[in-house]
Structure formats: C-alpha cells, structure tokens
Amino acid sequence: xxxxxxxxxxxxxxxxxxxxxxxxxxxxxxxxxxxxxxxxxxxxxxxxxxxxxxxxxxxxxxxxxxxxxxxxxxxxxxxxxxxxxxxxxxxxxxxxxxxxxxxxxxxxxx
Amino acid sequence: xxxxxxxxxxxxxxxxxxxxxxxxxxxxxxxxxxxxxxxxxxxxxxxxxxxxxxxxxxxxxxxxxxxxxxxxxxxxxxxxxxxxxxxxxxxxxxxxxxxxxxxxxxxxxxxxxxxxx
Numbered sequence: 319x320x321x322x323x324x325x326x327x328x329x330x331x332x333x334x335x336x337x338x339x340x341x342x343x344x345x346x347x348x349x350x351x352x353x354x355x356x357x358x359x360x361x362x363x364x365x366x367x368x369x370x371x372x373x374x375x376x377x378x379x380x381x382x383x384x385x386x387x388x389x390x391x392x393x394x395x396x397x398x399x400x401x402x403x404x405x406x407x408x409x410x411x412x413x414x415x416x417x418x419x420x421x422x423x424x425x426x427x428x
Numbered sequence: 429x430x431x432x433x434x435x436x437x438x439x440x441x442x443x444x445x446x447x448x449x450x451x452x453x454x455x456x457x458x459x460x461x462x463x464x465x466x467x468x469x470x471x472x473x474x475x476x477x478x479x480x481x482x483x484x485x486x487x488x489x490x491x492x493x494x495x496x497x498x499x500x501x502x503x504x505x506x507x508x509x510x511x512x513x514x515x516x517x518x519x520x521x522x523x524x525x526x527x528x529x530x531x532x533x534x535x536x537x538x539x540x541x542x543x544x545x
Binding site: 407 | 487537
C-alpha cells in the first residue's frame with residue numbers, strides 16, 4: 319500500500335536554528351514527490367517538485383532533497399515567518415493521485 | 429488575479445441537510461479536485477475531474493456528489509448520507525489530470541470549513 323509518513327509531527331525552533339523535516343514514502347512507481355506549505359486556516363501552497371533520487375531544489379531558506387526512500391526539507395536560519403505546517407505528497411501508481419502525509423507543524427520563535 | 433475561489437468560508441449545517449460548497453477557478457486548468465482535511469490526518473481525495481462533464485471518485489467519495497458543467501466550476505455537495513461531515517474542505521486545480529506528468533503541482537483555494545450542529 320502506498321504510504322507517506324512525515325516526522326516529526328511538530329518542531330519548535332529558535333530563529334536562526336537550522337533543522338530538517340523528514341518525509342518517508344513507499345509507493346509503486348514514484349512519479350514525483352511534492353512539498354507544500356500550509357498556513358493556519360488556509361489552503362496549501364506549492365513549494366517544490368522532486369522527480370528522482372539525488373535531485374535537490376532550493377527556495378530562499380528552504381532546500382528539498384530526495385532519496386529512494388525519503389525526502390528532507392532543510393530549513394536554514396529560519397525566521398518566524400517560516401512558521402507553518404509543511405506537507406509532503408507523493409504521486410505514483412496507476413492512477414497518479416497524490417498521497418499526502420499528515421504534515422509537520424513548524425514553529426519558529428524570535 | 430488568477431486563482432481558485434471557494435465559498436462560503438464557513439458553513440453550518442443541521443443534521444439531515446444537504447449543503448453545496450462552491451469552487452471556481454480562472455486559471456484555465458483542466459483538472460479540478462476536492463479534498464477533505466481533518467485534524468491529525470493527511471488530505472484525502474473526495475472527487476476529481478479531468479474534463480467537463482466527467483468526474484471520478486476519490487478515496488472517500490461516499491456521501492458526496494459533484495458536477496462539472498463548466499471548466500471553471502466544480503461544486504461539491506455534502507449530502508445527509510455523509511456520516512461525519514464536519515471538516516475543512518479544499519478545492520484544487522492542476523493544468524492536467526492526475527494521470528499526466530507534472531500534475532502534482534496543485535493550486536488550492538482558501539478552503540471551506542463545514543460544521544454540523
């Protein structure tokens with residue numbers, strides 16, 4: 319069964335304290351792995367797409383990486399405005415619908 | 429501004445009532461989706477549509493219905509048959525359908541929060 323597991327469930331950081339969020343997946347025939355950011359009471363906002371192991375994408379303080387079993391979202395020197403829930407999703411299988419993880423809630427304190 | 433508009437933002441329903449959530453997009457996207465989000469759970473797909481007048485059930489379609497009469501519009505009806513309808517509902521669109529490449533990039537609306545009294 320296709321599955322996505324994100325860890326930790328919640329992460330509290332001080333401003334400037336770098337860390338990583340994990341997304342482990344099992345899927346038959348990975349077509350792509352996607353990261354989204356979701357602010358409270360809002361819809362998710364697309365961040366990155368990764369297609370193959372070894373691929374990396376960067377956007378400001380965020381960097382996403384991909385291996386054959388997991389993806390990491392690295393946050394370098396985070397700021398309070400980076401506080402949000404980060405969602406990971408994979409696309410694979412015959413239908414190609416996205417399978418979402420439960421998310422990691424990130425809080426960055428000044 | 430191009431985007432997806434969901435309405436209403438908040439909705440209260442009495443048990444036994446049907447309610448319809450609106451979703452309109454002006455992105456000229458072919459595919460549209462409805463997801464349900466519950467606390468502590470990942471987004472779950474209710475229905476999706478890749479083309480006008482055609483739609484497919486997702487993982488949790490029971491108790492819901494949709495229509496796609498226009499490319500821009502994909503309303504969701506939560507029927508009285510849905511046992512636990514209280515949730516945050518998200519509408520999304522993508523350039524192409526889920527079977528095509530590069531379709532994991534979804535554009536989401538702001539969501540509609542439904543509460544059953």
